[in-house]
Amino acid sequence: MDPRLLLQAYTLGMFPMGDADGRIQWYLPRTRAVFPLLPLPIPRSVQALRRSGRFLCTHDREFERVMRACADRPSTWITEAMITAYGALHRSGHAHSVEVWENGELVGGLYGVHIGSAFFGESMFHRRPNASRFAFHHTHEHLIRQCFKLHDAQLLNPFTGSLGAREMERDLFEQELRGAISIHRPF
Numbered sequence: 001m002d003p004r005l006l007l008q009a010y011t012l013g014m015f016p017m018g019d020a021d022g023r024i025q026w027y028l029p030r031t032r033a034v035f036p037l038l039p040l041p042i043p044r045s046v047q048a049l050r051r052s053g054r055f056l057c058t059h060d061r062e063f064e065r066v067m068r069a070c071a072d073r074p075s076t077w078i079t080e081a082m083i084t085a086y087g088a089l090h091r092s093g094h095a096h097s098v099e100v101w102e103n104g105e106l107v108g109g110l111y112g113v114h115i116g117s118a119f120f121g122e123s124m125f126h127r128r129p130n131a132s133r134f135a136f137h138h139t140h141e142h143l144i145r146q147c148f149k150l151h152d153a154q155l156l157n158p159f160t161g162s163l164g165a166r167e168m169e170r171d172l173f174e175q176e177l178r179g180a181i182s183i184h185r186p187f
Contacts (some may be wrong), residue, residue: 001085001135007094012172013183015154018079025043032173033156033165035121037144040164042137043174045130055108059187062077063090066097070123077131078123089113092104096187098139100131107131112137115134116181118150119143136163144186152182 001016009015014028016106042050064087069079070145089095094115100108108122110130121139126132143151153165167174 001081003085003088003092003094004143006085006089007115010115010118011177013170013177015120015122016082017077018082019077020075022079022082025067027154028170030154030170031156032170033153033160034168034173034176035140035151035163035165037140037151037154038146039144040140043133043150046133046137049130049134052100054070055128055134057135058099058101059091059142060090060096062099062106062109063095063097063111065106065124066099066111066125068128069106069109069125070111072125085105086111086113093187094144098135100126100128100135100138100143102128102131106136110135112139113187117146117148117183117185118152118177118180119148119187120152120154122154133163136169146185148185149183150176152177 014026016024016026050159067083086095097111098109107128108126112122113120123134153160156167
């Protein structure tokens with residue numbers, strides 16, 4: 001996977017997923033799941049974790065470890081070629097990770113792609129209950145503070161829906177995407 005091709009695909013609203021044989025498939029769904037860039041309801045369990053100070057969030061300290069942890073499941077769409085390509089995007093400032101730590105141990109996190117003022121959430125993982133939700137809410141609030149215009153979740157499923165994702169028709173998504181990638185915001 002060429003990192004430049006990967007960035008170009010994101011600017012067109014496409015994203016890759018590896019299949020069971022490790023081949024890369026490109027997707028351009030009719031509807032897109034997005035998170036409105038407004039404060040979202042935070043579950044009581046995540047609020048309690050915040051008050052406890054049990055978890056600490058960092059950005060971009062362990063990108064490859066986060067990506068590999070996201071891939072560490074019985075069935076994954078994250079291939080070695082993707083890990084290499086997204087690693088190159090990370091080194092160029094276009095891919096970011098959010099890490100959740102507990103007593104110095106990496107217990108959750110997420111990663112995604114950043115172009116302009118758009119953030120494309122790719123995957124998340126947890127090794128402690130609610131660690132991925134903790135990372136998500138930290139990231140979403142960070143994007144609001146940084147004045148991002150688009151927080152993409154790609155596909156609506158029960159989990160992204162439970163976090164607050166809403167479906168958007170492709171033509172409206174592409175319009176929002178064009179506007180978001182034309183305005184630069186630092187991650």
